[in-house]
Amino acid sequence: xxxxxxxxHTTENLSMKAGNQENAKKVVYxxxxxxLWYGEGHALKNIxxxxxxxxxxxxxxxxxxxxxxxxKTLNRMVELVPSVKxxxxxxxxxxxxxxxxxxxxxxxxxxGMVFQKPxxxxxxxxxxIAYGPKIHGIRDKKILDxxxxxxxxxxxxxxxxxxxxxxxxxxxxxxxQQRICIARALAIEPDVILMDExxxxxxxxxxxxxxxxxxxxxxDFSIIIVTHNMQQAARISDKTAFFLNGxxxxxxxxxxxFSNPSDKRTEDYITGRFG
Amino acid sequence: MAKSVVHDSGKKLNVRExxxxxxxxxxxxxxxxxxxxxxxxxxxxxxxFTTIGIVLTLLTETIAFFRDVPFxxxxxxxxxxxxxxxxxxxxxxxxxxxxxxxxxAMLVAIPVxxxxxxxxxxxxxxxxxxxxxxxxxxxxGIPTIVYGFFAFTFVTPLLRSFIPGLEPTNILSxxxxxxxxxxxxxxxxxxxxxxxxxNAMREGALALGxxxxxxxxxxxxxxxxxxxxxxxxxGISRAIGETMIVAIAxxxxxxxxxxxxxxxxxxxxxxxxVTGGEAAAGTTLxxxxxxxxxxxxxxxxxxxxIAQYISRRFREEY
Numbered sequence: 244x245x246x247x248x249x250x251x252h253t254t255e256n257l258s259m260k261a262g263n264q265e266n267a268k269k270v271v272y273x274x275x276x277x278x279l280w281y282g283e284g285h286a287l288k289n290i291x292x293x294x295x296x297x298x299x300x301x302x303x304x305x306x307x308x309x310x311x312x313x314x315k316t317l318n319r320m321v322e323l324v325p326s327v328k329x330x331x332x333x334x335x336x337x338x339x340x341x342x343x344x345x346x347x348x349x350x351x352x353x354x355g356m357v358f359q360k361p362x363x364x365x366x367x368x369x370x371x372i373a374y375g376p377k378i379h380g381i382r383d384k385k386i387l388d389x390x391x392x393x394x395x396x397x398x399x400x401x402x403x404x405x406x407x408x409x410x411x412x413x414x415x416x417x418x419x420q421q422r423i424c425i426a427r428a429l430a431i432e433p434d435v436i437l438m439d440e441x442x443x444x445x446x447x448x449x450x451x452x453x454x455x456x457x458x459x460x461x462x463d464f465s466i467i468i469v470t471h472n473m474q475q476a477a478r479i480s481d482k483t484a485f486f487l488n489g490x491x492x493x494x495x496x497x498x499x500x501f502s503n504p505s506d507k508r509t510e511d512y513i514t515g516r517f518g
Numbered sequence: 519m520a521k522s523v524v525h526d527s528g529k530k531l532n533v534r535e536x537x538x539x540x541x542x543x544x545x546x547x548x549x550x551x552x553x554x555x556x557x558x559x560x561x562x563x564x565x566x567f568t569t570i571g572i573v574l575t576l577l578t579e580t581i582a583f584f585r586d587v588p589f590x591x592x593x594x595x596x597x598x599x600x601x602x603x604x605x606x607x608x609x610x611x612x613x614x615x616x617x618x619x620x621x622x623a624m625l626v627a628i629p630v631x632x633x634x635x636x637x638x639x640x641x642x643x644x645x646x647x648x649x650x651x652x653x654x655x656x657x658x659g660i661p662t663i664v665y666g667f668f669a670f671t672f673v674t675p676l677l678r679s680f681i682p683g684l685e686p687t688n689i690l691s692x693x694x695x696x697x698x699x700x701x702x703x704x705x706x707x708x709x710x711x712x713x714x715x716x717n718a719m720r721e722g723a724l725a726l727g728x729x730x731x732x733x734x735x736x737x738x739x740x741x742x743x744x745x746x747x748x749x750x751x752x753g754i755s756r757a758i759g760e761t762m763i764v765a766i767a768x769x770x771x772x773x774x775x776x777x778x779x780x781x782x783x784x785x786x787x788x789x790x791x792v793t794g795g796e797a798a799a800g801t802t803l804x805x806x807x808x809x810x811x812x813x814x815x816x817x818x819x820x821x822x823x824i825a826q827y828i829s830r831r832f833r834e835e836y
Contacts, residue, residue, distance in 0.1 A: 320725060352727030362718035365741050375726040378736065431726060
């Protein structure tokens with residue numbers, strides 16, 4: 244099986260990689276003139292964003308600003324809404340994912356997603372993690388066992404669940420369920436992980452755990468996280484994009500956004516004057 | 519906030535005083551509050567007592583039957599000849615008739631019903647679903663006598679055109695028609711179960727790169743399995759209890775056979791035949807009705823227990 248070998252996840256390897264590429268990070272997602280309509284409603288307006296690999300990119304903004312819509316466009320989950328129309332380009336690793344004939348299943352195999360509300364399958368913890376590898380053809384029990392353990396360790400939940408892998412995932416707490424969902428996404432070793440307000444339904448302690456996890460995961464993955472919580476964006480992200488009314492108002496280093504924003508509206512938002 | 523409002527008694531009172539006043543009349547409501555649960559309990563008890571009454575009647579008459587006919591002979595007898603001298607009461611011909619017709623019906627209803635449910639719940643557009651589901655439910659509202667008639671005058675001749683050995687009355691045709699009758703039940707209930715699987719679960723699977731088919735078979739159906747199995751079992755119970763279609767299209771030969779091209783009688787059709795004839799109270803023939811009915815009852819009871827066990831066993835809680 245090539246799955247286990249085609250990506251090296253040993254830490255020394257990764258820190259080396261991160262060190263070398265400090266100055267020239269590769270772009271993983273390049274959005275060009277993206278427009279999106281829900282029926283008549285213009286939800287995203289001329290979005291241009293270049294997202295780097297092995298970084299945490301936070302997307303912040305008030306409710307209804309299009310941040311969730313944007314992240315769902317990146318794996319084309321937004322198309323599940325029947326009346327959606329999209330124009331523009333989103334280049335993922337150099338290829339336009341919106342072009343005709345792009346296999347959406349392939350895209351979603353390399354771009355994992357964690358949702359706002361934990362949504363494990365009503366199956367055992369083990370089956371939840373093994374689901375992805377299984378649909379992609381991995382049947383060997385030994386390999387699956389290995390993937391399950393590795394993914395659960397990766398999501399920092401192995402110690403909590405290792406003795407009850409055969410129990411239903413719905414028996415876990417919300418925070419644990421969310422980490423199961425993260426582990427489920429890790430199991431197919433994606434390239435990018437999209438997180439749509441992953442902690443909005445969680446208590447503070449679970450939130451902290453997920454945040455720590457994001458820090459850990461960015462060594463191996465590119466992470467794009469939508470968050471309602473500005474402190475969270477400030478704590479965990481490298482870059483931050485501020486969305487307002489379907490437009491990107493400002494996109495810069497997180498430090499800059501939070502200490503010295505160039506746009507008045509960004510400043511108003513992060514200082515809590517609205518939103 | 520002490521603004522006064524004109525109360526219906528004409529006095530000027532503020533809202534809090536009006537509420538106080540109204541509270542005095544509430545004592546009547548309190549008695550209703552206490553009485554209603556008792557009345558409701560009484561009404562709920564009606565169905566329980568009716569069931570107990572039916573079971574008791576069945577039991578006493580069945581016991582009377584087994585005084586005339588030995589228990590073993592009844593359940594192992596392959597010959598059923600209830601009328602005339604030297605009447606023989608073996609229930610096996612009726613049992614095989616019932617099981618075979620039910621089996622044929624479910625062979626039709628389960629795959630077609632489940633596929634229909636999958637289409638309606640996972641693939642059909644909202645518009646198509648809104649059009650198809652009521653039509654499907656109309657199919658469930660057709661009286662069974664019409665289905666019986668349809669089996670006898672349309673399906674049997676049709677089948678005979680490519681199964682030459684098929685008898686004019688046979689178990690195959692009513693079995694198929696019963697299956698058609700049960701399709702809407704299986705489809706509608708399975709569709710309900712599948713539609714109530716939260717979308718978040720489908721999204722979770724789609725986000726892992728699953729195709730629509732993989733989402734349906736590996737997430738939606740397993741999550742809805744207890745509802746789907748319940749629909750199968752209701753379908754089976756319906757087929758076991760179905761009377762009119764088999765009575766019309768399968769004739770009344772009490773053959774003990776597994777050949778579906780032949781005429782067979784089911785337990786229900788036997789009851790129709792005997793009650794329609796001259797079964798004087800107190801005769802063995804009369805008691806045999808109860809014995810057959812009891813067997814039928816035990817059958818459906820066992821079916822329901824199996825169903826409960828299966829659906830609990832495979833339930834995926836969410």
